[in-house]
Amino acid sequence: MAFGKGHHLHLIDGSAFIFRAYHALPPLTRKSDGLPVGAVSGFCNMLQRYVEGNAGGDVTHVAVIFDKGSHTFRNDLYDQYKANREAMPEDLRPQIPLTRTATEAFNIACKEMEGFEADDIIATLACQAREAGGRCTIISSDKDLMQLVGGGVEMLDAMKNKTIDVDGVFEKFGVGPDRVVDVQALAGDSVDNVPGAPGIGIKTAALLINEYGSLEELLDRAGEIKQPKRRQTLIEHRAQIELSKRLVQLDCDMELDFTIEDLEVRDPEPETLLGFLAEMEFRTLTKRISGALGVEAPAVPEPAATTASPEAEEHPPLSASEHVTIRDAETLQSWIDAIHARGVVAVDTETTGLNEMRADLVGVSLCVDPGRAAYLPLAHKDGGGADDLFGGEAKLAEGQLDFETALGMLKPVLEDPAVLKIGQNMKYDAKILARNGITVAPIDDTMLLSYALHAGLHGHGMDALSERYLDHTPIPIKTLLGTGKSAITFDFVPIEEATKYAAEDAEITLRLWQRLKPRLHLAQVTRVYEWMERPMVPVLAEMEMRGIKVDRDTLSRMSNAFAQKMAGLEAEIHELAGESFNVGSPAQLGEILFEKMGFEGGKTGKSGKYSTPADVLEDLATEHDLPRRVLDWRQLSKLKSTYTDALQDHINPETGRVHTSYSIAGANTGRLASTDPNLQNIPVRSEEGRRIREAFVAEPGHVLVSLDYSQIELRILAHIAGIDALKTAFRDGLDIHAMTASEMFDVPLDEMTPEVRRQAKAINFGVIYGISGFGLARNLRIPRAEAQAFIDTYFERFPGIRAYMDDTVAFAKEHKYVQTLFGRKIHTPEIGAKGPQAGFAKRAAINAPIQGTAADIIRRAMVRMPAAIADLPARMLLQVHDELIFEVEEDAVDRVIPAVRQVMEGAAAPVVHLDVPLTVDAGQGRSWAEAH
DNA sequence: AATATCACG
DNA sequence: GACGTACGTGATATTT
Structure with a gap:
């Protein structure tokens, strides 16, 4: 029967339900696997209360309407539309698809359309209902929907249980529903980032619209307005106001792929609904609804006993998991579909090496649900080992999707803001993928979860975590690659072997996430993780990929000078000792000093050898020339081997720059640690050593700027x-x-x-x-x-x-x-x-x-830095515990320093108000030596 | 793989 | 009363 007089349509604003449910409830997780379900639980409760409240009422048709896709026609009109919206909380994302499932489980129509906001679908349906002569109630308190009220259309604020009719709209906007958009166009909306007319709010807007009758009339006759400021605003911002109107005006004429008739009220099927609720492990709700439906409640698994591991009970052991090799586009597509449906995926990349700036991508593994994981080989080669010695290129192995094609398929899902990508040490994978044109986001990182929860208790590597939480020892990479000289790179591992290893890693990562993520709240370290660990990943990835320019010639010249001086010192030392020995060997030096030369105070270390640290030699230096020479030799040896020589090997041939890697979870205290090479211990204390910093330089036209916290x-x-x-x-x-x-x-x-x-x-x-x-x-x-x-x-x-x-x-x-x-x-x-x-x-x-x-404070500064310098020609390059180093275009230095200083000095706020000011000293120059 | 030494904050 | 200590890191060379 066609919808018409006597019929009553209810339209529920799904997004509003979800957000209300999310914010109203503590972050509940499903007991068995830690899946966040708080919002789903609240959503189901609200639906149930809605159903109970309308039992026996006059509602004949109902639907829950959702937003779909982040880009709508409004973004085409105005790229800043809703641009100031905060990102969806990570633990809410995976719940969004579940709310759709919940709606369907209640046997309520669930509607959405790509590229349209829920509001437009609601508007179209409300208009259709009105034209057909029926009633329509919109269950939402969103003021954007108030323009639809009237002629049988009402709104219902489910929270306050308050009906909003034409009078209600007057109360809110001071005009009738037909003029609501005019008022909104003038007043703007900071939540949706609709500009409106500056300085005009709802009150003034209503006054003007009531006086002139309509927005168009008002704009045409703006010259007549008496207040000079108001008149000027309306004339000057006419285009912006007209744009605003188009942004707030809902589309009543959408082409829908369904009709109102499809929305007829249906009774829930007890089996489907209770099955879903049981799967979600909502005990109370399952009982309540089974009671209401008059059927027996299905068994909901009780929480695992405290001693037993839920992981072990709920999931089959890792060793029994299915490992799929993705060899064709159809299979890959099916995995991508599964990822979209779930909203969460564990990702791991396999590469030819450990250095993210040099290693090449070999394959990607994925896991959506425990029990099954996939490996996508991309660049495996045939042959037993490294490229043969005579220059022949190894051939690409059979049965692999084309590299570009496969990555092209993966890119959208890896970049989809609605899909959470989980990794173990995600900075590594993010950098590898970034070098292949994929900006992976949003991310979670099991290593950082472990670090936020358990710094100081144990390591946070995958092997340690897997053994600790999953009682499983991962396949050692050595079994695939071998060790020492005969070691091969991952691209020469046969694909079937690689699949077992790589797929397992992705699955371990997913299982660890399920175990660790829910613990953040319990341990009260959610903010630590969300504000000081997770956001570091993209910030550091960018710094590391940018690198810092190091001048090879400077280092090389210094190296030669050091070598000459060392040779001279070595000869003198041998002369003084009366024999030739390895000055670099503390054991040999100890024997010379404490036995042959008879110095007192020789202490032995663990190995039973004499100990000869600098302070001991310093004392001996007052009595003899040899210890002083050794001290000088050691200083030069250190500078040469660790800095002037080793640093040259770290200059990347493609970029001409040195790319360190920061470990986020390395130091227990929250400090970063820098490796490969360590750029946090470049010499500065000695005059001789400080000159190493002359090799760290800015690009032509740029300078290095260093800012450090004082004390x-x-x-x-x-x-x-x-x-x-x-x-x-x-x-x-x-x-x-x-x-x-x-x-x-x-x-x-x-x-x-x-x-x-x-x-x-x-x-x-x-x-x-x-x-x-x-x-x-x-x-x-x-x-x-x-x-x-x-x-x-x-x-x-x-x-x-x-x-x-x-x-x-x-x-x-x-x-x-x-x-x-x-x-x-x-x-x-x-x-x-x-x-x-x-x-x-x-x-x-x-x-x-x-x-x-102190580590927290500089982390907070670093997380905020990219936004603070986005419009400046400046790039953050290095962090040295209390110092940040930037590369800045010469003429912008005077603007950059105050901007950076402000972020650094204000980094504790607003969470902590320090009783002492933080002050930041700044320096600049062509090289790090000058800037420091 | 462990030890000694020394570079940094 | 003796023990043996400044906190936090990483890289290199030597030795086992």
């Missing part, structure tokens, strides 16, 4: 421990070490000697490290009793420091972790240990909140 750890200590004297000194911009010395030794600031200041500085640093009399004595080369007296005086003068140290250790003992100001947890499992480890653990616990908070 950030001491400032944090002053804040955390609440030391008023230190806080005041920092606020007043005083010399903090001189101030400390003045307080401790009763020396007025203007009589301060460098020696006294140096001692105070050592104490200040000592405090951060968990001071001990022994350590301070060694550092200052003073008797232990004297050092202890310094410390006692310090604690007397700053009792808050002692309290902080005691409180922190007590906290660590109670909780087995300590925390930064931003909530990062650093676990301290050794804190209860007896013996020498006890001291270690205590000092680490004291240091961790300070070092960790």
Whole structure:
């Protein structure tokens, strides 16, 4: 029967339901596998309450309408439309498809159309219902839909259970439904980023529309407006206002692929509905609905007993999983479809090496559901090993999809904002894919989940996590590649073997995600992960791929100079020793010094060999020339081997730049670590070493700019421990070490000697490290009793420091972790240990909140940096714990420094308000030596 | 693979 | 009373 008089259509705004459900409920997860289902649960509850509330009512037709696709005709009209929307929360994404399934399970029509907003579908249906002479109720409180009210169309705010009719629209907009769009066009909408007319809000807009009758009339006669400002605004922004109207005007004439008749109310099929609810493991709701439907509730699995692993119970063992090799486009497409349907996929890339800037992509593995995973080989070669010695190119192995074709198919899903890509150490895969033209986003990273949850407890590599959480040892890569000289690269691994290994890795990653992600909330580290771990991945990936220019000739010249000096020193050392030996061998040097030459104080290390560190040689240098020569030789040897030589090998032949790799989860405290090469320990303290930095240069027309936090750890200590004297000194911009010395030794600031200041500085640093009399004595080369007296005086003068140290250790003992100001947890499992480890653990616990908070702050600055410098010709290149290095176009330096400084100095806000200011020093120059 | 040494914050 | 200590990293060369 055709829809018409006497019929009543209900249209439910699905997105509004979802968001309300998501925000109203805590982040629930499905017990068995950790799938986030909070929003689905809330959504089902709302649907059920809706159904119960309308039982016996006059509703004859109903549908839930959803948005589909992020790009609509409104984006074509105005590219900024809804541009300021925040990204959908990660744990909501995978729930979106489930809400569709839920709607269908309730046997309610579920409608969406690609490229259209739900509002347009609702508008079209409401108009059709009105024209047919029936009634229509829109279940939503979205003011954008108010233009549809009237002539049998009403809105219902389900939350407040309030009906919005023509009077309600008048109340909200001051005009009737037919003029709502005119008012919206003028007032604009900050939520949807509709510009409107600047300075005109709803009140003024309604006033104007009521006076002139319509927007068109108002704009045509804008010259008549008395208020000069208002008149000018309307005339100047006419185009913008007209655009705004087109943005807010809903489309009542969409061509739908269904009719209202298709939306007739249907009773739910108990089996389907209860089956879905049971699958979601909603116990209460299953009982309630089975009661309402008068059927027996299906069994919902009870939560696993605390001792048993849910993983082991819910999923078959990893060893029983099915591993698919994707060899044709049809199979690949079916996997892509499955990924879209699920909204979540674990991804792993296989490559020819560990260096992301040099390794080539060989294959991609995917896992959507535990139990089944796929490997897509892309560049496997035939043959047993490396390219043959005579230059013959190895042939591409049979049975692989074309490289470009396959990546072309994968690109949309890997870049789809509605599909979450999970990886273990995703920065690696993101860089490999980026080099193949794919910007993978959004991402989750199991390594970073583990790090946010368990820094300090254990490592975060896949093997460790798999054994710990899945009780499964992954196939060692060595079994495929071999070791040593005969090792092959992954592209020479036979595809069938590669499939087992690669598919397993993707599946392990997915299972780890299911286990770890729900724990973030329980451990209260969601913000740590979301704000300081996950966003680092794209930021660091970009920095690493950009690299920094290093001048090979500079390094090469220095290398030669070092070699010459070393040769001279070596000859002198041999002469002084009376024999020839390997100066680089501490064992041989020890024998020469402590046996042949008879020096006292030779201590042996673990290996029973003499120990010859720099401070020992430094002491001996007062008695003999040889130790000094060795010290000089060692310095040069270090500089040459680690820097001037090794750094040259790290210059990428394609980019001419050096690309480090930062480990995000390397340091327990939250600091980054730099590897391959380490660019966080480039020499600076010695004059000779500092010259290495002359080789780090900017491109022509550019300069390097370095900005570093001044005394950030001491400032944090002053804040955390609440030391008023230190806080005041920092606020007043005083010399903090001189101030400390003045307080401790009763020396007025203007009589301060460098020696006294140096001692105070050592104490200040000592405090951060968990001071001990022994350590301070060694550092200052003073008797232990004297050092202890310094410390006692310090604690007397700053009792808050002692309290902080005691409180922190007590906290660590109670909780087995300590925390930064931003909530990062650093676990301290050794804190209860007896013996020498006890001291270690205590000092680490004291240091961790300070070092960790500083690390958090610079991470926050780095995450915000790309947006802050987006419009400036500047690129962030390096991070060195409290310093950021940028490459900047010469004439933009004066604009870049203030922008960067603002982000860095304000990085603690708004989460933490520090009692001390953060200050940032800046430098610039052609090379890093000049900029620092 | 472990140890010693030393580069950085 | 003795133990043995500054905190956090990574790279290199030597030795096992």
